[in-house]
Amino acid sequence: MKNKVLLVLLLSFAVSLAASAQKITMNLQQVKLEKVFSLITKQTGLTVAYSRTIVNPERIVSVQAKDKDLSKVLDDLFAGTNVAYEIGEKKIYLKAKEAPVTSQGSQKTKKITGTVTDTKGEPVIGASVLVKGAGTGTVTDVDGNFTLDAPADALLAVSYIGYKTQEVKVGNKNSYSIQLQDDTEVLDEVVVVGYGVQKKSSLTGAVASISSQEISKQVSSNVASSLQGRTPGVDIVQQAGVAGADVNIVIRGAASFGATEPLYVIDGAFSNAGLSSLNPNDIESIEVLKDGAAAAIYGSRAANGIVMITTKGGNKFEKSKPIVTVSHTSSVVSISRKLDAMNAEQFRTAYKEARANNNQVAEQGWIVNPFHPYYNRTTDWQDVIFRTAYQTRNDVSVRGGSDSFSYGVSAGYRDLKPVVINTKYNQINLRANFLYKVGKRITAGTKVSFSNMDYTRILSSGSNNYSALRAALFTNPCFSPYDPLTGEVVDWLGVKEQRNPLAVATKVPIHFKRRWLTMNQYIQINLTKGLNLRVSVSGDISKTNQDSFMPKEFDSNTPARDNGKFRQSESQSFLNENTLSYNGKIKSHHLNVVLGQSFQQDRTEAIVLNGNGYIDKSVITIQNASTYTNISRSESERALLSFFGRVSYDWKGRYLASATLRSDGSSRFGKNKRFGTFPSASIGWRFSDEKFMNFAKKILRDAKFRASVGVTGNQTISNYASLGSYTASSNKYDGNVEILYNAMPNDIIGWEKTTQYNIGLDLSFFNGRVVFNADAYLKKTNDLLFDFPVPNYTGFSSVPRNYGSVENKGLEFLLETVNLTGKFKWKTSFNISMNRNKITELPNNEDIIIGDFSLGRVGEPMGVFYAHKALGVYSKDEDNVYILPNGQKDQVRKGASTGAPFKGGDMIWEDIDGNGVIDDNDRVIIGDPNPKFIGGMSNTFSYKGVSLNIMMQWSYGNKIMNELRRTRNAMRTTSNLGQDALARWKAQGDITNFPMIRYQDKMENFRPSSFNMEDGSFLRIKEITLSYNIPPKWCKKVFLKSANVYISGTNLLTWSKYSGYDPEVNTSTSPFIQGVDNGAFPKSRSYNLGVNFTF
8 A cells, every 4th residue: 555655656746747847948028927828838738727816917027948947937937926836737736825934933014005106106006015925915006005914024026017026125114105117128118100110219200199098188079189289390270160170280381382281091091081080089099200201101192291090999919808988978069259240330330431431322221210120129140140059979989809809899979069050060980990810820900990970061161151150240230130020030131132141051051971981901921930921901982972952032143043052072092002021139139121012092083963943842952953054073093003111220229220212103193203212211329328328327217319311202283184184065066065175284293202301309307207309300392293373375274383392490399297296196298399481492483372362482481471561541631642753742542553542541551662553563471371389288187086187289470361350341242340340440530540441442441461460379278177087996886997077178268369260270271371261160169078987
């Protein structure tokens, strides 16, 4: 019997010895502990058994072993922890180390409390606090606090993923403040760049990054608004303050006469829908690639910079139970400001005076019979047109994954009623992201998104009858929208003098629908260690329908007819990209190489139908029109073939270098100009790692110098610029339809190219509590693409050509600080940037004027205001004196030497050429619409679970041409005036700066001029948000992982001298015409209440 027992013991020992002697080979960097367990099981056949209360399988470790004993691997793996192991026949058992027993018996313990924070003073939630050598420990709570019992001479081991483990010797104190240092090998932040990611510390280009946490601090209906004021060098102006309005985004100044919008790359695929199709809650991060080195990998698309967006979910493999997030926001929205307008009595007086000054008599009923019930009141049409609206935003998402599958699915619905009556805006967003393993070396990803926008509106800008804003300001205040006898809404005011804005808003809606569908599929094959082949295919389909119907009651023609319009456009984009990438490291040398090929094809189609004479007004679709007054259809295609590559190298992360090269071939250019080449090069030096910087180690955490040069391109011209295009005429020749040229060809037109030089400095002090970034750049754009005007006798209005050069140079600064740490925390982010733009070359150095007053001149900023300079108002007729060359007295005249002389009440204009005639030759540069500085600042204050965020933005030094004020005061129709017209000139001898009002303004006192140009500088409190994180112990009671509730206000206060609705305005879609206010909706002020739940 003894022999049998001994035999069993020997066999067990032999099995254990054999198991522990098994050899392990693995080379893993920064992986989860559970992955190491999985490989051990594969190589030994032994499964690893453990309790999560003792072993954290999420802990990040690195293992390097080559034919190493299993026991040695386990010893290294759990060194410095309280985990012991036992190797059995079939399993490896992990357990807590037994507490040592001293000869004096059990030691006396005491209660220890403390707080664990990071280098920025933020609490570390869930950090492990273990008593070394004992089986006891705890984790920190939501505020980073912990409490445990430990011997008086115990050694505490404090650890958390992404931080270096810190040991604290327990002494006489009972309370400890422990600060964990970042483990730079784990937490070196990465940012998304073209065709890959890079460590932020290794970047040599100018890239700004915004995280989802920063975006979530702001309640916004669109992504562009979330970016405003947060990124230096990026100027964002919404063309109107309503959902769905176009947005002008300019990175480092306008560098083209054509489009200045940056390229949008969403999850690696180009987006033609811009930012309007995105749900802000779906965004994981946004990177803005600003300089040539960062953007040149995208070649011809990158002249205006790149905005790269990564959405949440389906991006990495990790074990995670499904996380369900639900959020809701309710908002009360109203117009942020009303403009002063004359009341009925003031307007009657002004109108009679304007008619008299034009030698006319006002005889309308509302003039001669002011007490008539139709006219005996004052209507502020702003109160009629605008309303207080209720808006809601609702989002739900589910995200999770495993070692071989990751997913993120989200849905959002927005009901964003505008502040104009009888308008609506609804948007649905759906997104599904999937990442999955196809084989041992093959992974694939599928990303699909859908957006549906439905907008019913009156036009928000322009000079037509449907402009709600103009209707609110221009409509005669003597009229009422309702019949005083019946109370019904009337269609016309007066004797068909003006359409009733309320009736137009109710009966003449414009329906606007847009749908986007994007699909992105890729497969990635790991060919060998560090070498990956990726093939991706993406598609983008958008369809837009716009229709309107105007009943004949509003038609001023004879005979009156119902009129309808319909427009449908559809665009399709196909993109195939294939890349081969290598990422390797040999000792201190790190090399990254990307080679790729890309092919993109776009197709657009549009149809326009106008009709009248509707058969049945209850059916207002265009098919019901009895007569089509306009039928047109157009198609267009383009293609782009590209080859590109990038090489990045660094030594110890200290000396950095990168170079890219891209060649693009575009179908838009002639065969001899089709391909363009776009190179870049950049270097970086992390001088904080040099020995001579050791003296600053205590305060300087990181310091890097960057320098780069890069060439990017632009192909924003007609798809058939080199070939010309044809159109079918409505006329016939010899019984056949005429086919006519409608665009002149130019087969020698070439690429517009931008060369950009950049130097930058990145500094981090006091363990990351102070971060400072600075960039200086010079951007030169040559061979600008432009539709150059040609004489009418050619049969064309313009011809595409390369035309001139533009230069932008500027400075950008970003300062982020953690001002206070501890229970009460305060963080600040401040940025400011300045850009100076000028035209450096034009053909023959001749001026070019776009629109009424936007000038292009060598040596001047693009689009400066070029108009007459107002010097004041003639007090009386005899003040207008002009001395002829022969010494005789005359008067300054309008338009010609024989023109009408200016009289008392007319504007005094500066006579530039001194000839006594005010004409176009007397126009001068009067202002610059480009700001001298733009910037933003945010402050975040937090105490326990309460957080307060205040976001501000500003613009300084830009001018605005207030066209709304000019056309309003010119009184070319029966339109109301502003209160500023009360100070107008009325009689001989009056001294004022406001000229007389004269019906039809025949002396052009209200021509474009300095009189209507205003300072557009502003400082705005963009948003204030107060939020509260509900304690986890409360959440657990209702089966929640976390919960947050917040209240906020947007556009609460704006300081500005501008007299219009909003100084952040531009109603032109041309990059050459900036700073023009032609009547756009101002930013709405909103008060918001929201909740976020995570299950």
